[in-house]
Amino acid sequence: MEKVASELPKTIVRRVVKDKLSRCAKGDADLNVHKEALSAFSESARIFIHYLSATANDICRGSKRQTINADDVLRALEDIEFPEFVEPLTAVLEELREKNAGKKAGTSKAKEVKKNKKRKLEEPPPKEEEEEMQEEEGEQEEENGDEDGSDGSESSSKE
Structure with missing residues (x-):
């Protein structure tokens, strides 16, 4: 079988099929699915998706819209007899x-x-906060001046 670009991912198809079969199986039987069976499931799902999409597209265009929405898909499921x-x-x-x-x-x-x-x-x-910030800055400058041994006033440098 030639590989088609629109083929569904095999790992996802395998996971879905095995999950459903394990729910249907009696007991803890580990079911194996033949490679050809997985290909058949994959192809069937692909065809179903195309058919459902085409039907939903027809419903959408019938409503004079260009975007398919969830309600179109739900109506399409009923139209193709999967209610x-x-x-x-x-x-x-x-x-x-x-x-x-x-x-x-x-x-x-x-x-x-x-x-x-x-x-x-x-x-x-606000002005109140601005004044508080200026006061805090002034206090910090005074503290910094005391630490380096200056008196906080501007000193002139030697010329």
Whole structure:
């Protein structure tokens, strides 16, 4: 069989097939899947994805849109007579939307905190804070002057 560019990754197909078969198998039997069977699963999945995509695309164009959305895929599953997939897919989709909404909320909060920090750095401090900062600087200068043996006043250098 010639390798096709749109072939699904074999390791993922193997993992999905073995996972499903282990759930269906009775006992702890370790099931092996022949290489040709994995190729058949892979090709079947590829064809199913293309068929589902084409149907969802037709639904999307029928609605005069250019972007396929999740609702188009759900309708396509019903159109190609796989309605048993709609309910579990809808549940997974809702979980994903909730998870993404939580991430977006966290991201927007982080952005807001970042903006506030940036504003604080850009805004001049209030006059009270500015005066306190000047007083602190003056005290530090006095302390530094005392440490090096000077009296804090400006001294003239020898000419």
